[in-house]
Amino acid sequence: MKSISNKLASLLLTAGAWMGTAAHAVQDLPGGPAVNQLNLHPPVTKIAEEQHFLHWMMLIICTVIFIAVFAVMFYSIWKHRKSRGAKSANFHESVTVEVVWTVIPFIIVILMALPATKVLVAQKDTTNADLTIKATGYQWKWGYDYITGEGEGLAFISTLDSSHRAMSDSGNVSEAPANYLFKVDNPMVVPVGKKIRIITTANDVIHAFMVPAFGIKQDAIPGFVRDTWFRAEKVGDYYGQCAELCGKEHAYMPIHVKVLSTEDYSQWVADQKKKAASKLDDPAKVWALDDMLKRGEKIYAANCAACHQANGKGAGAIKPLDGSAIVLDADHAKQIQVLLKGANNGAMPSWAQLSDTDIAAVVTYTKNNWSNKTGQLVQPAEIVAQRGK
Numbered sequence: 001m002k003s004i005s006n007k008l009a010s011l012l013l014t015a016g017a018w019m020g021t022a023a024h025a026v027q028d029l030p031g032g033p034a035v036n037q038l039n040l041h042p043p044v045t046k047i048a049e050e051q052h053f054l055h056w057m058m059l060i061i062c063t064v065i066f067i068a069v070f071a072v073m074f075y076s077i078w079k080h081r082k083s084r085g086a087k088s089a090n091f092h093e094s095v096t097v098e099v100v101w102t103v104i105p106f107i108i109v110i111l112m113a114l115p116a117t118k119v120l121v122a123q124k125d126t127t128n129a130d131l132t133i134k135a136t137g138y139q140w141k142w143g144y145d146y147i148t149g150e151g152e153g154l155a156f157i158s159t160l161d162s163s164h165r166a167m168s169d170s171g172n173v174s175e176a177p178a179n180y181l182f183k184v185d186n187p188m189v190v191p192v193g194k195k196i197r198i199i200t201t202a203n204d205v206i207h208a209f210m211v212p213a214f215g216i217k218q219d220a221i222p223g224f225v226r227d228t229w230f231r232a233e234k235v236g237d238y239y240g241q242c243a244e245l246c247g248k249e250h251a252y253m254p255i256h257v258k259v260l261s262t263e264d265y266s267q268w269v270a271d272q273k274k275k276a277a278s279k280l281d282d283p284a285k286v287w288a289l290d291d292m293l294k295r296g297e298k299i300y301a302a303n304c305a306a307c308h309q310a311n312g313k314g315a316g317a318i319k320p321l322d323g324s325a326i327v328l329d330a331d332h333a334k335q336i337q338v339l340l341k342g343a344n345n346g347a348m349p350s351w352a353q354l355s356d357t358d359i360a361a362v363v364t365y366t367k368n369n370w371s372n373k374t375g376q377l378v379q380p381a382e383i384v385a386q387r388g389k
C-alpha cells in the first residue's frame with residue numbers, strides 16, 4: 001500500500017511541478033512541510049501511519065468504483081445507442097437488481113467503517129500516558145506545562161522567532177530558511193517511544209494544536225479542556241501549527257516538538273530544573289539574618305509545621321526542634337544533612353527539592369526561633385557545599 005501511495009504521490013508531483021517556479025529555492029523542512037508536498041506528512045506515530053492507510057485505501061476504493069461505474073455507463077450508452085436500433089430493456093421492480101445494489105454498497109461501507117472506527121477509538125484513548133503536557137493557546141503563542149511524568153513542574157512559553165516575523169511583515173522572503181515561520185525559542189521536548197498526552201486549552205480565543213507527522217489535531221478552547229495523544233517512534237524535530245482559521249495571527253504561533261532519546265530527555269529535564277532553580281535565587285548571594293528569618297518563617301509554615309508544629313515541639317515520633325541538639329549545634333552541616341537526606345527512613349522526608357536559599361532560610365529560622373536563640377545565620381552557599389556529601 002505504501003509503495004502504491006508513494007508512486008501515486010510522485011506522479012501527482014510531476015504533474016504539479018510546473019507550479020513550483022518560485023524565484024527562490026525553497027527547501028524541504030524535515031519533520032515539517034516539503035516543497036510541492038501533496039501527500040500527507042511522513043508518519044512518525046502508529047496512528048498517523050494508520051491514517052495514511054485509511055486515506056489511501058478509501059481513495060483507491062472510491063477510484064475503482066468511479067472507474068467501474070462510469071465505464072459501464074459510457075459503454076452501455078455507446079453500445080446501445082438509438083442509431084444502432086437498440087431497444088431499451090425493461091427490468092423495473094427487479095428484486096435481484098435491487099438486492100444486489102443494496103447489499104454490495106452495504107458491504108463496501110462496512111469494509112471501510114470497520115478499520116476507520118478502530119483507528120478513531122485508538123485516537124481517543126488517552127489513558128495510561130507516561131507524560132501529560134498541557135498546551136495552552138495564547139494570542140499568539142503556546143504555553144507548555146508538564147503536568148505529570150518525568151519533567152513534572154516544568155513550564156514555559158514557546159514563541160515564534162522575531163526575525164521570522166519581521167521577514168513575513170516585510171514581504172521579503174528571499175532569504176527565508178527551511179524552517180521559515182517554524183522557529184521558536186522553546187520547543188516542546190518529549191522522550192521517544194513514550195505515550196504523551198496533550199491537554200489543550202486556551203487563554204483568550206480558540207486555537208488548535210496540530211502536528212501532522214503525529215496525526216494529531218485538537219481544538220484548544222478557552223474554559224474547556226480537550227485532550228489527544230501521541231507516541232513518537234523516531235527521534236527528531238517535528239513541526240505543526242495552530243490550525244485555527246479565524247484570524248491571520250494564528251499563522252504566527254508554530255509548534256515545534258523535539259523528540260529526544262530517553263537519556264537525552266532526562267538530561268534535558270535536569271538542565272531545565274537547574275535553570276529554573278537558578279533563576280529563582282542566586283545561591284552565591286549573602287543574606288542578612290532578618291531577611292533570612294522572614295523567608296524561613298514562610299518555608300517552615302508551608303513545609304514543616306504540619307509535623308513539627310508551629311511551636312516547634314513536634315509530637316510523638318516527630319522530634320521537637322525547639323531545644324534539639326542538632327538544631328542548636330554550631331556545626332550547621334548536621335542539620336543541613338538531616339534536611340537534604342531525611343531521617344528515620346523517610347519519617348522525616350528529604351527536602352532536597354527545595355532551593356538552596358529556601359533550605360538555608362528554614363534552617364536559619366529553626367536556629368533562631370522559640371527558645372533557640374543561637375544567632376547563627378546559614379547561607380545558601382553552605383547548602384550547595386553540603387549537597388554532594
Ligand SMILES: [Cu+2]
Nearest residue numbers: 207242244250
Ligand atoms: Cu491560534
